[in-house]
Amino acid sequence: xxxxxxxxxxxxxxxxxxxxxxxxxxxxxxxxxxxxxxxxxxxxxxxxxxxxxxxxxxxxxxxxxxxxxxxxxxxxxxxxxxxxxxxxxxxxxxxxxxxxxxxxxxxxxxxxxxxxxxxxxxxxxxxxxxxxxxxxxxxxxxxxxxxxxxxxxxxxxxxxxxxxxxxxxxxxxxxxxxxxxxxxxxxxxxxxxxxxxxxxxxxxxxxxxxxxxxxxxxxxxxxxxxxxxxxxxxxxxxxxxxxxxxxxxxxxxxxxxxxxxxxxxxxxxxxxxxxxxxxxxxxxxxxxxxxxxxxxxxxxxxxxxxxxxxxxxxxxxxxxxxxxxxxxxxxxxxxxxxxxxxxxxxxxxxxxxxxxxxx
Amino acid sequence: xxxxxxxxxxxxxxxxxxxxxxxxxxxxxxxxxxxxxxxxxxxxxxxxxxxxxxxxxxxxxxxxxxxxxxxxxxxxxxxxxxxxxxxxxxxxxxxxxxxxxxxxxxxxxxxxxxxxxxxxxxxxxxxxxxxxxxxxxxxxxxxxxxxxxxxxxxxxxxxxxxxxxxxxxxxxxxxxxxxxxxxxxxxxxxxxxxxxxxxxxxxxxxxxxxxxxxxxxxxxxxxxxxxxxxxxxxxxxxxxxxxxxxxxxxxxxxxxxxxxxxxxxxxxxxxxxxxxxxxxxxxxxxxxxxxxxxxxxxxxxxxxxxxxxxxxxxxxxxxxxxxxxxxxxxxxxxxxxxxxxxxxxxxxxxxxxxxxxxx
Numbered sequence: 277x278x279x280x281x282x283x284x285x286x287x288x289x290x291x292x293x294x295x296x297x298x299x300x301x302x303x304x305x306x307x308x309x310x311x312x313x314x315x316x317x318x319x320x321x322x323x324x325x326x327x328x329x330x331x332x333x334x335x336x337x338x339x340x341x342x343x344x345x346x347x348x349x350x351x352x353x354x355x356x357x358x359x360x361x362x363x364x365x366x367x368x369x370x371x372x373x374x375x376x377x378x379x380x381x382x383x384x385x386x387x388x389x390x391x392x393x394x395x396x397x398x399x400x401x402x403x404x405x406x407x408x409x410x411x412x413x414x415x416x417x418x419x420x421x422x423x424x425x426x427x428x429x430x431x432x433x434x435x436x437x438x439x440x441x442x443x444x445x446x447x448x449x450x451x452x453x454x455x456x457x458x459x460x461x462x463x464x465x466x467x468x469x470x471x472x473x474x475x476x477x478x479x480x481x482x483x484x485x486x487x488x489x490x491x492x493x494x495x496x497x498x499x500x501x502x503x504x505x506x507x508x509x510x511x512x513x514x515x516x517x518x519x520x521x522x523x524x525x526x527x528x529x530x531x532x533x534x535x536x537x538x539x540x541x542x543x544x545x546x547x548x549x550x551x552x553x554x555x556x557x558x559x560x561x562x563x564x565x566x567x568x569x570x571x572x573x574x575x576x577x578x579x580x581x582x583x584x585x586x587x588x589x590x591x592x593x594x595x596x597x598x599x600x601x602x603x604x605x606x607x608x609x610x611x612x613x614x615x616x617x618x619x620x621x622x623x624x625x626x627x628x629x630x631x632x633x634x635x
Numbered sequence: 636x637x638x639x640x641x642x643x644x645x646x647x648x649x650x651x652x653x654x655x656x657x658x659x660x661x662x663x664x665x666x667x668x669x670x671x672x673x674x675x676x677x678x679x680x681x682x683x684x685x686x687x688x689x690x691x692x693x694x695x696x697x698x699x700x701x702x703x704x705x706x707x708x709x710x711x712x713x714x715x716x717x718x719x720x721x722x723x724x725x726x727x728x729x730x731x732x733x734x735x736x737x738x739x740x741x742x743x744x745x746x747x748x749x750x751x752x753x754x755x756x757x758x759x760x761x762x763x764x765x766x767x768x769x770x771x772x773x774x775x776x777x778x779x780x781x782x783x784x785x786x787x788x789x790x791x792x793x794x795x796x797x798x799x800x801x802x803x804x805x806x807x808x809x810x811x812x813x814x815x816x817x818x819x820x821x822x823x824x825x826x827x828x829x830x831x832x833x834x835x836x837x838x839x840x841x842x843x844x845x846x847x848x849x850x851x852x853x854x855x856x857x858x859x860x861x862x863x864x865x866x867x868x869x870x871x872x873x874x875x876x877x878x879x880x881x882x883x884x885x886x887x888x889x890x891x892x893x894x895x896x897x898x899x900x901x902x903x904x905x906x907x908x909x910x911x912x913x914x915x916x917x918x919x920x921x922x923x924x925x926x927x928x929x930x931x932x933x934x935x936x937x938x939x940x941x942x943x944x945x946x947x948x949x950x951x952x953x954x955x956x957x958x959x960x961x962x963x964x965x966x967x968x969x970x971x972x973x974x975x976x977x978x979x980x981x982x983x984x985x986x987x988x989x990x991x992x993x994x
Contacts, residue, residue: 306991335710352784427712435718440754457689518692521666632789
């Protein structure tokens with residue numbers, strides 16, 4: 277039997293440039309020749325890696341390369357329906373890779389392998405699909421992960437809005453790391469790795485229906501490197517979540533509820549850009565609820581807060597990190613904002629929808 | 636610290652029955668309170684299992700429970716956009732679970748864990764979503780897998796057609812099993828586990844726009860049990876794929892191309908129900924290209940063909956199994972149909988689209 281990897285590569289080379297026409301057609305979702313051509317040309321060409329190349333229905337990797345004693349496997353999924361697909365600071369492809377990398381990384385996992393499943397609307401420009409695939413690959417390379425398996429579906433015009441992407445991911449959590457929402461304890465400090473709300477405002481500004489001219493880019497970025505640095509400085513991180521839909525207000529509420537504690541936030545300490553604050557005031561929205569795509573909230577033991585903050589600030593993804601609050605026992609399952617003027621208010625979970633299709 | 640699983644269960648119980656209103660709203664995709672209520676009520680209630688219960692952004696499981704020497708991890712993804720969502724013999728939920736179970740199983744893997752990510756159209760009936768979730772859970776229980784992580788997005792009315800589901804999955808391939816398309820060798824026998832084309836015809840008949848009254852049900856079913864029985868009878872299965880979109884014609888072409896061999900099919904030996912044959916004749920379509928959701932094509936060494944066939948027939952999912960062809964060296968990368976009347980024709984990959992949104 278000849279070398280399968282070499283054979284696959286040969287087969288892919290033979291098929292590159294095979295996509296005819298400029299838009300996606302229903303045939304591209306047929307399971308037949310057109311679909312194979314689209315996959316080989318647009319995706320396999322971009323994502324090229326040995327686990328993907330055999331184009332089996334599933335990717336396989338030796339567990340011995342993954343498993344060391346006490347390690348656990350982390351597995352996550354997210355669909356991305358962001359509108360518009362391209363926006364300042366990123367696009368749906370980078371978002372789909374970074375978002376799933378981050379959902380693995382906040383468990384302390386080394387992100388390893390991603391899947392990519394696209395749902396395409398008939399008529400979607402193939403050139404745009406190429407841009408998205410290239411962006412996914414660039415994000416995957418930057419995060420050190422491989423996109424190893426995938427799926428392509430095409431629906432009639434009007435049955436989906438252009439392009440949706442699902443990325444699922446697997447990674448390995450090192451022995452001894454146990455990060456979980458219910459571990460927040462009275463006395464712990466709450467940290468964020470930089471300015472909040474950028475992604476939400478960038479998407480709002482990019483939408484045609486809002487005449488906002490704001491120089492804000494999405495913060496879409498992978499956080500696994502920052503988290504590795506944080507874990508080195510503070511191995512016993514109690515809680516960690518990336519603050520996407522629902523913003524840091526939602527993450528803090530999740531921690532408060534899971535651990536049955538109070539998260540006290542110090543309003544003046546929360547990093548919010550002037551432009552983001554301005555947009556929230558104009559629209560009457562709270563930046564704490566704006567989505568982020570490269571921000572996390574960490575809860576660490578008080579004794580390790582300075583070391584954790586220093587480690588985050590020393591990493592490019594955490595240059596503007598800050599201690600933004602602390603945990604108390606009471607009132608349980610509550611988030612309280614302590615304002616600049618000595619006031620207090622309850623920060624509840626988001627009720628209703630602020631910004632649909634933000635990610 | 637109290638028991639996290641007990642705490643999660645308590646939290647879930649507190650939230651069950653929390654969904655208000657009868658249709659999905661944009662708030663159900665907000666990341667906030669309404670989304671949590673929907674997830675807890677509809678999904679977590681249905682899928683209840685210890686890996687899902689903590690509701691972290693990722694599920695985690697000890698690698699030591701998975702990994703034995705020489706084993707490999709299998710990882711796969713598929714999105715489901717089938718129209719209609721409910722059809723004779725199944726629905727999108729069962730399809731999404733069985734399809735991903737099968738994509739793992741055809742590698743020889745024990746399917747273990749699934750993710751479930753839904754994209755919902757605003758206005759979708761919550762009662763239908765409950766039906767789908769219950770169906771997913773029933774399929775998962777039947778297949779012995781747990782749905783351990785998920786995601787929910789909601790888009791505006793008209794931006795998606797009702798409901799799309801992505802399921803990804805991980806499983807473990809036992810040591811020594813190496814099933815791959817490029818392993819088809821001259822002399823090998825080709826088997827199928829039963830009647831082909833049922834799913835495609837069931838979906839066609841279920842569509843309002845075709846006035847077909849055909850008593851055919853989808854064959855949606857998990858194949859891991861059948862495959863385990865097959866591997867016991869014939870440990871050296873060379874190739875195995877479930878014949879979904881594009882049908883068994885497409886799978887045979889994938890084998891022929893990957894292994895650079897000829898797949899010779901014996902037309903009278905291929906099990907096709909009379910009703911399916913009738914529909915194909917009326918519509919001028921070939922049942923070999925009809926989608927299946929519970930059929931696989933296996934390539935096994937000739938010496939083991941009888942044992943493989945007997946093992947398949949002894950399993951409920953393979954009662955109508957048949958040897959349908961054999962592999963020859965030439966003409967390479969080709970599928971040839973040998974007809975009942977001694978004729979021959981090339982069976983090419985599907986060109987164009989036969990039935991959009993079949994799965």
